[in-house]
Amino acid sequence: MSKPLRILIAKPGLDGHDRGAKVVSRALRDAGMEVIYLGLRQTPEMIVEAALQEDVDGVGLSILSGAHMTLVPRVLKGLREAGLEHVKVFVGGVIPDEDVPVLREMGVAGIFGPGTSTHTIVEFIRQQLAGS
Amino acid sequence: MELVTRALAGNRYALARLISLIENDGPDAHAALQAVYPHTGRAHIVGITGAPGTGKSTLVNELAKHWRSRQITVGIVAVDPTSPFSGGALLGDRVRMHDLAGDPGVFIRSMATRGSLGGLARATGDVVKVLDAAGFAVVLVETVGAGQAEVDIARAAHTVVLVEAPGLGDEVQALKAGLLEIADVLVVNKADRPGAAQTALALEMAVGRYAANPGERTEGLWQPPILQTVALNGTGVAEVLEAIERHRLYLQTTGLWAERERARVRAELLNVLQQEALRHILTRIGEQHLHRLIERIVARELDPCSAAYSLLSELLHERGLK
Incomplete structure (x- = not known):
């Protein structure tokens, strides 16, 4: 039996809009993945700790506050320090175009702005994590 | 096995990998369990069960905080259901356990049932063994939202806490066979809501506090206490913890601890x-x-x-x- 992909979905930072994170969680669940939903107001340290304990294959971060350029690097650094550099990170939310290449350069595997279909996200994750 | 050695030596990522290996029943899973087994048998395994939305995860969070304030380490296995259609799952229990983040004396692992129907996943018992062997003094096992027949936890745990909430049914529900019968501690959570006293009373009737046969000998037998809590603000949680500790002492002093272990090993074998x-x-x-x-x-x-x-x-x- 092939094991289901395990994906952590979290909202770092202080904005309280979790609808997007929930819609994506549900879509991943319906695509046969095990989603560990961490919820609102998570610090990068909390996200890294949960990713480690749950031994996830990927981490999805939903950020609508504009703080992505601060929060995302801290999550990436924390994952590296915890020995989790193989965990793929993807980001959803309101990310200005000029920030996209910078985030990619840092090591974010995928960035999904408003209007992205859940199908696109599911396919992307499957492709990125094929073989894990 | 190197992974087992590192996990038992306190490497948390090795522990997480070991749990995955066992959960996925990988090629080395049997060898890993073999290496883990001699180190098991020390933890107090406490099951938390009850209907969806009664506050199990919130109570787990509060109980763990109380144990941690006494320097007792806590492992948590939280089980949520796998979709019968997609095979996917949404594991949402950590949402209520944010208070425990950053504490090296706590390890939380979410598990999907992956097709099992008794309220736990097939591998939950083995994951509990891993946390036990890793040295967590208490292992809390939160079942899926359980209704009436999800009684696997009775075998997996030493002490079973059943969490109820007001307004979920009358005393006929409480009289039905199943989940209620396996409870060692009964908790009416959300006790600040109307109907909590009636729920507690219905439970008292159901567990036979008013003995059907007057004069029947009950001294020396464990009487499941019925406690009221508001887990969200911590009210009453200390009493639940005391009851759980009392139950452990009861099992140990009466020899039931070993008896339950034998029953569990038999079922597992x-x-x-x-x-x-x-x-x-x-x-x-x-x-x-x-x-x-x-x-x-x-x-x-x-x-x-x-x-x-x-x-x-x-x-x-x-x-x-x-």
């Missing part, structure tokens, strides 16, 4: 035997033969029971066991 025997038999019969039999049963030439008996008798003869 029979379960593995059953699985392995079935796998062995299926390999010997072969898919084609099985298919032919199924066709004959569908055509009503044979009934399922007779087919199984004749298969078994063939296999036993073949091996010269009969």
Whole structure:
């Protein structure tokens, strides 16, 4: 039996809009993945700790506050320090175009702005994590 | 096994990987469990069960905080259901456990049921063993939202806490067989809501606080306490913790601890035997033969029971066991 992909979905930072994170969680669940939903107001340290304990294959971060350029690097650094550099990170939310290449350069595997279909996200994750 | 050594030495990522290996029943899972087993048997395994939305995760969070304030380490296994359609799952129990983040004395792992129906995943018992071997003094096992028949936790835990909430049904519900009978501690959570006293009363009736046979000897027997909590603000949680600790002492002083262990080991052994025997038999019969039999049963030439008996008798003869 092939094991289901395990994906952590979290909202770092202080904005309280979790609808997007929930819609994506549900879509991943319906695509046969095990989603560990961490919820609102998570610090990068909390996200890294949960990713480690749950031994996830990927981490999805939903950020609508504009703080992505601060929060995302801290999550990436924390994952590296915890020995989790193989965990793929993807980001959803309101990310200005000029920030996209910078985030990619840092090591974010995928960035999904408003209007992205859940199908696109599911396919992307499957492709990125094929073989894990 | 190196992974086991590192996990038991306190490497948290090795512990997480070891749990995955066992949960996925990978090629080395058996060897890993073999290496883990001698280190098990020390933890107090506490099951938290009850209907969806009664506050199990919130209570787990509060209980763990209380144990941590006494320097007692806590491992948590939180089980949520796998979709029967997609095979996916949404594991949401950590949402209520944010207070425990950053504490090296706590390890939380979410598990999907992956097709099991008794309120736990197939591998939950083995994951509990890993946390036990890793040295967590208390292992809390939160079941899926359980209704009436999800009683696997009774075998997996030393102490079972059943969480109820006001307004979920009258005393006839409380009289039904199943979950209520396996509870060692009963908690009416959300006790700040209307109806909490009635719920507690219905539970008292149900657990036989008013004995059906007056004069029946009850001294020395464990009476499940019925406690009221508001887990969200911590009210009453200390009393639940005391009751759980009292139950542990009761089990240890009466010898029931060892008795429960024997019952659990027996069930586990029979379960593995059953699985392995079935796998062995299926390999010997072969898919084609099985298919032919199924066709004959569908055509009503044979009934399922007779087919199984004749298969078994063939296999036993073949091996010269009969």
